[in-house]
Amino acid sequence: LEVIETRRVLVKNLSYIGEDNFDRVITNHQHIAYLKISEGCSKACAFCIIPKIKGSLISRSEKSIIEEFKLLLSNGVFEINLIAQDLLDYAKDRNENFAFLKLLKNILKIKNDFWLRLLYVYPDEITDEFIDLIASDKRICKYLDIPLQHISDRILKKMKRKTSQKKIFSLFEKLRNKIPDISIRTSLMVGFPSETNEDFNELLKFIEDYPIDHLAVFKYSNEKFAPSYNYPDQIEEKIKDERFEILTNRQFELVQKRNKKLIGKTLDVLIDSYNSESNLLAMGRSQGQGYNVDSNIIINNTKKIKAFGKTQKAKIVDTALYDLIATLD
Ligand code: SF4
Incomplete structure (x- = not known):
């Protein structure tokens, strides 16, 4: 707990997220960079300890982000990955709403050729205007990483996720309609406390009905400082393993089928x-x-x-x- 408290203090300092110090080493290929626009998270998903470790949301200024963006481009970076726990929460810590759309529009005023990848958007924050903006500029990768965690309403509620199955279905339909070539990445969790076979089968049906281009499957891990730590009906590891295997294997079969259809493109x-x-x-x-x-x-x-x-x-x-x-x- 002491470590968590210390980090909370640390994250209040904007220099921690590179507000005015862009002097960092790009550790992967020189044409790819990650640009963090905010740190921490003010949501309260039951399984997650990120808000406790990193503190509540703190966002960089738009000026600092755009300066770093331009600097990366001038250093030969082609693909810039904008990252945050939820990009669409950007600047809500300053009580600014829709600030991410404004930031994105200002980034797109830069005339260079680049790929801009948006890493992590929480499903219930995605608006029509945001989708239209992605569709409007070929430099924004037709790709969204939308961590869903689950699709059963009962589990989503226990996870304290502020969305529902109906809203997720409608979001996916809208995304595929407005941006037919979009790739969707998500993460799904198996073995959350009290997850029944019926809940798990909803996950399986979901990936059949709503194709996921890239899927990360996680087994629930009972973290000491997470709100769900003391939830009853914890799931046996053996069952988590089985569900993990079934979901990943089914996804693999589905991806292989879809990939075959890309031959010739x-x-x-x-x-x-x-x-x-x-x-x-x-x-x-x-x-x-x-x-x-x-x-x-x-x-x-x-x-x-x-x-x-x-x-x-x-x-x-x-x-x-x-x-x-x-x-x-
Ligand atoms: S899962 Fe994501 S949105 Fe939920 S609390 Fe953790 S960091 Fe925030």
Whole structure:
């Protein structure tokens, strides 16, 4: 608890989230960067200790974010991942509503070519205007990471998530209608206290009915400082393991089926690097694939690469587990 209290004090200082110090080392490829716009979280999901560890929401100024954005571009970064626990909560700690949309519009005034990836939006904060903005500019990756955690109303309520199954279904329909090529990533949790077979089956049905392009499945972990720590009806580890296996295996089958349908399609692919085992292959991604967390596009004719960290057209020719194999034009 002492550590948690100390960190709470630390996070009140804006320098902790890089308000006026952009002097950081980019540890992955030089063309990819992560730009944190806020830290902490003021929501209260029952399973989560982030608000206790990182404190309540604290947001950087728009000026500082835009300055860092421009600096990253001038240093050759092509893909900038804006990150926060919930981007759409940006500046609510200053009682500013819809500030993220304003920030996004101001970022889009920068004339350069780039990919902007939006990492983490809580489902109930997504508005029509936000969706339209994503659809309106080709530099915003047609990709959203929307952590859902569950789909059963009973479990969502116990998790203290401020959304419902009906709202999530309608959001997914709207996203797919307005942005047909959008990739959706989410995380789902199995084994939350009191989760029944019926609740779990709702998760299974959900991924069948509402395709998830990239899915992270987690087993509930009973964290000491989380509100759900003392919830009754904790689920046995064996059952969590079984549900984890069933959900991940089903997702794998669904992804393989969908990937086969991509064969023959030409995509803009950002070439990240050579394959770690052979320079005859290279690793790239479409806008629909986040770096290091999602599948990749494996390029099989590396002699055609013009530059790393840039996009080129590539035709999907095959699939390999979760990945796609492509040939550069
Ligand atoms: S799960 Fe996400 S939204 Fe919920 S409390 Fe934790 S950080 Fe906040």
